[in-house]
Amino acid sequence: MSPASVGLAADPVPGTRALLCECAGTMSSNLDFDVLEAGISALGVSVERQRTWCGREGRTRLIELVEEGEGAGRLVLVGCSADFAARRLQGLTDRGLRFEAASIREGCSWVHGEDRAAVTAKALRVAEAAIRFPAHREQREGHLPVSDRVTVIGGGVAGTQAAVELARMGHHVDLLERRPFLGGRATTIGPVFPTGDCGPCLPATGAQSGVRKCLFRNVAVDHPNLRIRRRTEVQSVTGRAGDFRIEVRSLPTMVGAECIDCGLCEQACPVPGGPGQATAISAELYDGRVLRSIDLERCTFCGSCAAACPVGAIDLQPAADLEVLHAGAVLIATGCEPAPGHLVTHLGHGRPGVMTQVELAEKLDGWERESWHGRMPARHLVMIQCAGSRDQRRLPYCSRLCCMVALKHAIRLRSLFPEMRVTICFQELRTPAARDETWYLAARRAGVEFVRGSPAAVEVDGEGRPVVDVEDLAAGELRRLRPDLVVLSTGLVPTAEAAPLAHLLGVPLDDAGFVAQLDAKNRTTETRAEGVFVCGSASGPKTLAECITDAAAAAARMHEFLTSTGRQHAVTASVDPGRCVGCGACLAACPFGAVGLIDRAPAAPRPATVRPDAQVAEIDADACRGCGICAASCPELAITHSLDDASVIARLEVLTAGTESPVIGFTCAECAAAAFTLSGLRRDQYPERVRLIELPCLGRISASHIVEAARLGAAGVFLAGCVEGQCQYMRGDRSAAEQVELAGELIRQTGRIMPVELWQLCAVEHHGIGHRIESFCARVDAAHARAYEARLAGAADGSRPPAPAGVGG
Template sequence: MNPCLDKTAVFICHCSGNISEHIEIDSIKKTLKAEGIPVFDYEYLCSREGQTLIKNKISEGKLDRVVIGSCTPSKHGTLFKKCIQEAGLNRAMLEIANLREHCAWVHPDKAEATEKALSLIRGKLKRLEKLEPLEEIKVDIVPQALVIGGGIAGITAALNLADNGISTYLVEKDSSIGGNMAKIGKVFSPDKLAEECAMCSLSPLMNEVVANPKITLLTLTEVEHLHGSAGNFTVRLRKKPRYVHDNCTGCGRCSRVCPVLVENEFNCGHMDKKAISLRFSQSVPKTYCIDPDHCLQLSGKTCGKCEEACKSGAIDFSQKEEIIELNVGAIIVATGFEEYDASQKPQYGYGIFKNVITQMELARMLGINGPTKGALLRPSDFSFYPDTVSSTGICGNESSSENSSDENSGTPKRIVMIQCVGSRDEKEGGNRYCSKYCCMAALKHSNLIMKKYPGTEITICYIDLRALGFYENYYRAVQDMGVRFVRGRPAEIVEKQDKSLVVKLEDTLSQQIKELPADLVVLSAAMVPSKRTRKIASVLNISQDESGFIKERHSKLRPVDSSLDGIFVCGTAQSPKDITDTISQAGLAAARGRAFIADSPKTLINEIPIINPLLCTQCKECLRCPFEAFYINESGKVTVDPLSCTGCGYCTGLCPSGAIQIAGFTKSQLKAEIEGVISQGDLLGFVNSGIASLTCDNIGNSALNYPSNVKLIKVPTNLVVDKELLLHAFKCGASAVLFIEDPPDSPRAEIIYPLTVRHFEKMKEEIGDSGKRIYFKKAYVPDTKGLAGTFTSLAREGEEMIQ
């Protein structure tokens, strides 16, 4: 046995059967012990007792290196590193073999899974022979936080942080905080048949934000760029001009004289707002805002009526965009949701038939500050009048103010609600997931309408009604009020000449085809991630799930942690949920953010470039680093800035003398791991440690299968995989090598991806005929099936080559 392994031990976790039921642990123990390597196993190594076992064995055996065979290191890697550190070992002296996601869950044949598990452990043992302790890099965590998104989730998180003494920046892209909750007139209670005023709950919290000295509110502002590392982020923001100064008194004179009507996003697209207005009457801050796309003065035409009407001189057409840079220790993403575009389901006529609306549009209509001032009307039967525009820029309605009690006022007598529009739908344009809130929204609105308009006929067409917990009481009460429920997904909606509608469906309980007459059809549209959520995930380089929501680190252990340390997520940016769950999760995200900031100083991941001074010629080629991580220090030597460095490995290819290697991923370490894992005919995959690694893990989480001769080795990026490593892999028996790289959908990856592609093409040329045996694959988190399919096809090709 290699002398370096004299003080090395292997620990294998049963993972409550997830590993032990698919892998013969006793067989692995017997084999390794015959080679002189001590092996210990335990039901849950991540438990307190499991960690105690590891610490005791380190102490008893005076171990200096440890291999743990368990689940993916992205789950418990930090925990195990802390464990061995508490036992006196350097954190770098630990290697984790992923026996669950890369073996047990992807290889149904127990013998094959066991054989591969043994090879992965041997690879880590070989790697440990070449590992050296790494010096810890510690930085102070900046005691400030950034919350992105000013809806109820962001407001709750910001207030919780501020109340716990953390200086917090709250960034909102709109002119006011409040988010989607501000659009809803009434919210329901889970334990009783009652609705509460949404604004009565939201408005005090909004005002607390501006009153709290620990919160800096930045509206009309978006995050553009992130730099730095966990605990010390530098964030670049772009703040749009409001064209109105903070001395605005909110009197509304400017809006009343403005001659331009514009589309009102807050009122679901109705043309009932002025070019200068508040987003809604309770807006915070209560400062008017000019829409530059519609303002005559800003478009180069002569107007200026708002400036003339303003008594406080608040109007300023010369305001410009601002670029703001913030230094924060933690970030919470609360960017919310959007309603599914129901026009993607043309059979329902949304956007074609005026009297087909969504639940959010119905919520606005029933809201006292909505387009109809709370009156229930068919959209085809009401219109707006410019002379009823209020000081907030929201129009009134002749029908709602004068004829709401008139028999011909346009109040619909027959309403059909259609559930799961865009949810629980595997067809093109749909979403597989349940949006959670839709059933209760339909029940709430049915209850509100039945109370205010007795005798209204309401029918809810459903697949399954989901009223969890105490909401079941609400569901039963609505049934008792006379609301009808028909099980079935409607096939088509037809409009008649009088603008009334007919909903055609099959009642799956009675197995009868039905035609339901309706004056108004309401679509319970899915909750989908907002465009801002998708954008911010890219800017922050954090993982998204297959639907575009921001993916949590672990649904049970770290439900609000993103894939990057120091960045947290809450509310509907993470998944569909109602207001109650959103508020609860926002509180947890704030608690996690505060705990992260309090844990200062932070130990950085020290897998950054190391420079061999004996080989360095001071050629300065490394200064071409795209992240500007290298600089010349006061002594005239090339130095690495650990906060700027991403550890991508591009510098290793820039250095002509081979003086630069990535700590923890040196050439000798990667060679050793290749020797340990590869058998004749194997497919070797070099996996980027970011999104690509997560995608490979998700293949196991999805219980997809691929051949057991696929062996994966994690690298910072494939830029560290050079000609020497490729030839070594083929020498060890690899039939093919696959570069598995992160997609270019984040600022970091946008830089690294094209460099990696060029590097790959260069390697194909440099290794001659063997270049036909290396392949490249982008790995998106949603594309687990595609990546598993690539593994399978390339592995089979390799098997054919050696036959």
């Protein structure tokens, strides 16, 4: 067989050097390397052939090519897959070796039979496609100016811990807290699980003794790199990753540094305070100092505190302060809060004798003082688990913490009031961690009563006492409980500020309204917006222990982001203003907010149908991730991706030429590519007529590519991408599904038959790749056979139409 026999084009490709690898003879049974070498040379490129390029001689030659630098030209390794080669040659890639790969091993020789001519012909096609039409995966390395400042939004335990970590790493940190004091809800809920100690403590720094220090005594909170801004809220956010500009509005504390903490202001204040605060002016012990602040939501501005202050430290007149902060990165640590009461009105919320677990936590310290005097606030207390939660009409999810909170409170109540009867009504009691089960056992030992059943409602009797009817599933009977107090274990929801803040930062929310993590397994502290991070319960309910761990992880990731000496970006997309009509389809399609509409310059080119003042799309190259979804979604073909349409179609032409009933497979460069490579390593067999084209993401595929495959004679097309919902570009799988549907309709309009399928898989599913492809090819042939039979039956003159290629013999 000669190179000409397979119809290879001989277009010269200057500056390209093909590195042909025999892989130690493992492909010689079905590949003719002499024909391969001659065929590649016919393309007008230099060919170097080695028994193994990853062996001693091959590596020595590669080192020489690295030293040649630009003089070596563009290198294409014709042999194993890019993933396998990158691992084998890692030491050289670290030294600057750059190459592209044409996989004739895992993608050709190892997965096909012994038809040497057919397999060699395919290998030549694969090599030609890679050599003539680069994948354009080169990276542009640039150092963007990145501010070393960080803004942390939320001063609870997670936000404060992250701010401390970042300050100790050398970053200048602005910690914004909308309330007067740090610590969040942890300061008001008493002892916490799993340790049983108080909530507001942070890990001790190296300069402090012990493993933890109370938030109010932790000297790290007074780090010189850390500026704490209380009563501060974000008004607007502009800029980009590395250079955010954040406008904040700070309300005054109204108590100046002259305060000597005599307490006379608190004694004079006539207004009751919030939870844990006696009056509207209250104090916080902070690093050995006492800071006082006025609760602006409760203060009546009567002036009693200012009149009582002996040093004139209180000023009730100062105005709010507006300031613009600069930050290289932003951390969202806004936490969560109890579900609103309207979700549990059916369980009596808002009536006397009914409260939530959070309200109980805020009362327990006061109840402890009652216990000293032998007073008991209730003889019988009933806790109702999953109050409003795991209910599709109210709160559809489990908040993870409620059961443990109930156990903690039940144990403490029985400890404070041994005569109090405590009953927990539950459907399922969840103690997820290994140590959590000990709390359940401790509650049993303490005499807490457990009733397996969920009350549908809480009524009130004639005396105003709650009445709880519950079906005890364990006993098989209906029980009526008449407690003095009902405590509802309500779920946790995002804070009210989470949604507007996420909108300002361009960060999506998940189905429950929490800040969506970039990846729920691998990148839990990052968000879709580059430079914006999340930690703690802002991304979902977490224990305090988890919040502290999450904060440390977020700080580490932010430090890495801010100190990176260079940031790599895929070569990105660009807009042709001469085609763009400003429809905004790309704006809606981009998962990363990298596309915007701007005013068109008067002299800029524009389509004839577009007004001179019409807007035009613009792509922010720094925000673009190179997925190609915008290019696929543009109805005017006005966006050029690094892997442009011409290159994709040219590859289709090369791979389908000279092949009988070719089947085209588009694969994403992540999960699907890994699955196909692993399948190739296992030598799973499938027909050689299957030709693969790898894309950065399935979102790059457009209906026009699929229709063009049909025009070029493809018998079928499959698209293989990541597991549903796990696309690293967020919506590449959804974009591909939309394009498949559109392509199917367009192909039907032409009267052609070409099955198109979308596969969503992960690397561990590589065991079934060969069988999946074989089955698809069988369905393709069956579809064409049915179409042929239909045409045969419908032939009016009785003539026999030609059989479709590859079908029926």
